[in-house]
Amino acid sequence: MSTEAAHDRPNGLDVLRQEREKKLALMQEHGIQPFRSMADSPVPLREAHAWLLREEEQHILEHRKKEDEHSQDTEVLTVAGRVMQLRDQGKSCFIHLEDFSDRLQVWFRKDILGEEPFEIVKLLDLGDIIAVTGTVMRTRRGEPTLLAAELHPLVKSLLPLPEKYHGLQDREMRYRKRYLDLVSDPESRHLFVLRSRIVRAVRTLLDERKFFEMETPVLQAIPGGGEAKPFTTHWNALHQDVYLRIATELHLKRLLVGGFERVYEIGRVFRNEGLSTRHNPEFTTLEVYQAYASFTDMMQLCEDIIVAAAHAAWPLSSQSYWVPEEVREAIQSCTDVARTLVTMTHQQHGYPRDTLRAIATLTSSLVSDLEHVRTTVGRHVEQHGHHPVVALDRALRNARRHASLLHHATESLFEWAVLNRLQSIDIPEEDAAPGVLPVAPREIAVEAAAILDVLEEMESDAEQDPLMRLATADGPPINLHPPFRRASMADLIQEATGINALAEWGQLERHVRALGGTPEPGAEQGELFFQLYEEHVEPNIIDPTFVTHYPTVVSPLALRCMDDDRFTERFELVVNGRELANAFTELNDPRDQRERFNEQMRRRERGNEEAHRIDEDFLEALEIGMPPAGGMGMGIDRLIMLLTESPAIRDVLLFPMMRQSPGDHAATAEE
């Protein structure tokens, strides 16, 4: 992979790689064999945290008095993960281990681990993947920590990770080397969890409604179903050019002919076009077809899909605000109690003052954590211009940590009370904060545990109403609460411009000009009508709106309205000025379809490469007879952009299409 020049004069990266290879060799001299399989499955780090809490609860509830008894039966756990931070202190070393579920501190001590294994610790680098066996405990500062008894390096990372605090900032690198982005940025990882959940939610909803998921060919002899230039490839065995599909439409409709009444496909389609924040040459579409249904049925389905997807992505936020009221109240009362207790200890002897102090500070930290989490969304977007998952992650991690420490401290207080045979601590009335009654240490402990439980359950994505999304960093909020607005294009034009286009049909060119537009020469009335919509209505639509009744001239695949053949039974769902879905009552008249194909052919002959080609087989299918049907297409990537507040399609694609970089050329040339 390295170029010749790099061998002559090693660059900084080569030096770093060599350094790590040296350590790898040293490890192997100690009998370590990295890059091997692992004998037992490790415990996920999140479970290690939970295990510690359960263990502590047990400890306190059983009123254990002998400390040594506690340490004897502490269970030994094996965890595994990537080394993300390293704090070496000579004869002791702290690291942070991260797996998909969580992050856990691990403490290596020379006296516990032993001389030789501790030398292995010294050979660890950021990015290494290791397994550690030990017992879970808490450090003096209260951080849950695995005290290591054994270390098993699993993988030696030979290249440095991006900077530990700022992460990978270079957008190009984030797209090209997504694995680095994912390793170093929990936000990025999280976004693709959301993507997965959203797609799953769409499938689940359609499955529940008895739609069959179908897989139609990607390689096609005649790419059809949309207006786009296809990618061309070659089938060697048959000496025949084939194309990558540009839509799934025509094959799904063949299935309607074949007797399937409800089908859908979530599939990758390919269009030989440029790149932009909204376009990637390959992208994912949902296409749904339902026999004996019309575009109004599709409207309802479309709305249901979006709402279901939003809820699936942000599952815990059905309440308008993510911190449950009772948690806030519990924290408030804990704060009051703790403050009172602290003032009391100034006057009275015998109270565990440090514990009380800790409770007081921790509760107030927790309150501010939660405030922080609440305001984080707006502030983060404002400052960084992108969605706030990572900031939330951090804020929430702090909140969890403080709640965990609070839990710890309140249990110490409870333990102290048990030892001193105190059911409750009496508070002189003059010291009590308003509304504070005699304190039962047990109750504080239980409350703290409850707070922690709730926080533990919470995902960082639960910060807000799932149906309120932000358009852009400084843009308006988008309200996805159903029902979505439904309005005909004519009404929307009248609303925006005051023009009654239906009544003034024939004078639209004048109106287009009057409003600053430039009509295409020879444009039909329907096209002028559509131009008014595109220029004066669509960009201003923020909240989801079903725009219905498109002019026939711009809707070659849709059925005409029965009562007015200038318009079709079609809608597009527009959100934030962009088209998110497109649906109509499908054209099923083979004669009409043939005529429209012929028109497309004439356009091709005039040089429009994107015009449809005639698909004789599809026409034959229609001649067999396709039931009346509603059909809808939806851009899945755009749906995900909307729900995750991502400004660019590349942010929601794991591996967006990138131009070959010069480095890639060199690598290819060597092969």
Place this chain on the structure above:
RNA sequence: GCCCCUAUAGCUCAUCGGUAGAGCAGCUGACUUUUAAUCAGUUGAGGCAGGUUCGAUUCCUGCUGGGGGCACCA
């Protein structure tokens, strides 16, 4: 396809045309409860090709990659 912005060390950022600085990571040393650990020392760099200039990372041109906007679309 057009317009604007951008490229400095493995990563994140500095540097009125005059010897290229820092933090993290790395390396050497100290440190057995650290939290972006700390302390002392230390290695390492201006995308490529031209031009202007006594002198260019800095100014200009071209190329290449990237970002943003327009156009096209989903």
